[in-house]
Amino acid sequence: MSPKVSEKHLEDRRQQILDAALTSFSRKGFHQATIEDIRLEAGLSRGAVYHYFKSKEDIIDGLRQRSANETDSIFADVAEIEDPIDNLIALVDATLDRMIDPASLAANRLALFLWGESLVNQRIMHGQLSSVGAYRHTVEACVRGAQARGYINSDLEPSAIALAITAALFGLQQQLSWEPDLDMSMARRVLIAMLTGDFRKERAAPI
Template identity: 35%
Template sequence: MPRVSDEHLAARRQQILDAARRCFLRDGFHNTSMQDVIREAGLSVGAVYRYFPSKYNLVTAIAQAVIGGADQVFAELARHEPPLPLTEVLARALAYVDSQTGPDGVLRLAIQVWSEAQRDPALADFVRATYRGFRDHFVAIARRAREAGELPVDADPEAAGAALFGLIPGYFMQRILTGQPDRHTYLAGVRTLLTGSATSPVSG
């Protein structure tokens, strides 16, 4: 029997994940069965179960995909040289959010992941660790902002980082649930709160 290439295996796995993502976006986690994913993927039962023995495995893989892109963006913001002003950090983070909140955007699945984590202890552990990692990036950003003089010398980076990170899910929850505010309006509001001016010269 010819050996199946790693590229073929990776492509087949991605085919299943893409099918699951479409199902989850269309019908939600709870209303999607493994049979639904199998039909959507156009594969045999054995082919799908070879890669994902259960819906939990699919949900976790989707969650990892949702999270991976955001973690890379936030890590790059934390390492940027020279350190970015806090409003610029937020502008760039929200630009990424906007790219992922359309009808097929992965952040729409993030809300479902949060909901599923309330009833699945294993997924809850995964989500908890992941979001702590996100927050750590923003703590690092706040620490660098304090060193650069943007925050007071007695500022607590843990507190400032947690608050800054909290602005991001706050934005995309509003965007997904109500369609508002747009990114420029939200950034103007944050700039007003942080600097007293809605016209700070930052991108966004």
Template identity: 30%
Template structure:
């Protein structure tokens, strides 16, 4: 940017010639939305690693700043504090399950309930361990944090409701395809299905001897029982 003073605008300072004076002021570089998104994800990724190592409560902003490799000012430019970062982590972790269910609903198919459960569980196991750690561990911690109330509950509860509504819709499709009795209540079925996944995740993390196939086979046996 150039600032120009003509003779009539030149500052009246002693010894200053009343000729044109030209100042060049460097322009500030523009920060793109892509850059902002990348920085946010860098901070969230760092916080996720800290949570996996220390848990929601023990992980501190100092830990996140050190892990991110950014300055404190840069981190606080995107997040007001630790709680806001944890909200984003919880939102992302639970949102991954929601995305998978939306994919299952996208083509309008209505496969057997146990097949859907097995597909979902295989997806969870496949995507649980990535370069940033097991997202199911963070999901469990997010549930625990939500029980304490506060803003994390405000993030988690709507997600849980949305996921349950997707299961209810899947139950409706199963019923229409003849996989469920005509007098079954899809809402009740959706509530029951919603409870299957935390049970699998907890057993996988704590006991370690459950697999998508064994879990789905157990469900097949239950569905066949009369």
């Protein structure tokens, strides 16, 4: 009476479906992509999809969760650095690195769809807000540290700074989704320059 298939098999199937859904949704959007598209992409039967996900919305939310987890993993890689500004830069770098990765193309497009979907789907919105919230919170912590050390103007509200930085990164993701050929490396330098104070003054010496 033990389950015929292992836990792992179950999880693999789930991921297989999520992968297919990512491809399908990225290609057509949530509402134009059908369960049929997904199941075809996954090479499964229609019923199989409903074995692993209760509904289409569940799949979307599954994708959102997976994406959030990947974002969270960025924190883990970054959170250890001592200097708050370096920490900030590392966070920005890691975020941009993932964004730029060709493998993230579909994920970037999915993000845009999720932004819109959030506005009309409380469940998705909840998940999203807690993700951005965590992100902004982490940035804010770095900012506070940087302000404490005099790296950043203390007249500026830490939460507002965190918002601005996060917004810039989100905005870059949007622009990149629209124009995948955009050169992000230059934009990254601009962001870093803004954080380090190299935006206004001429650089004294070449890097």
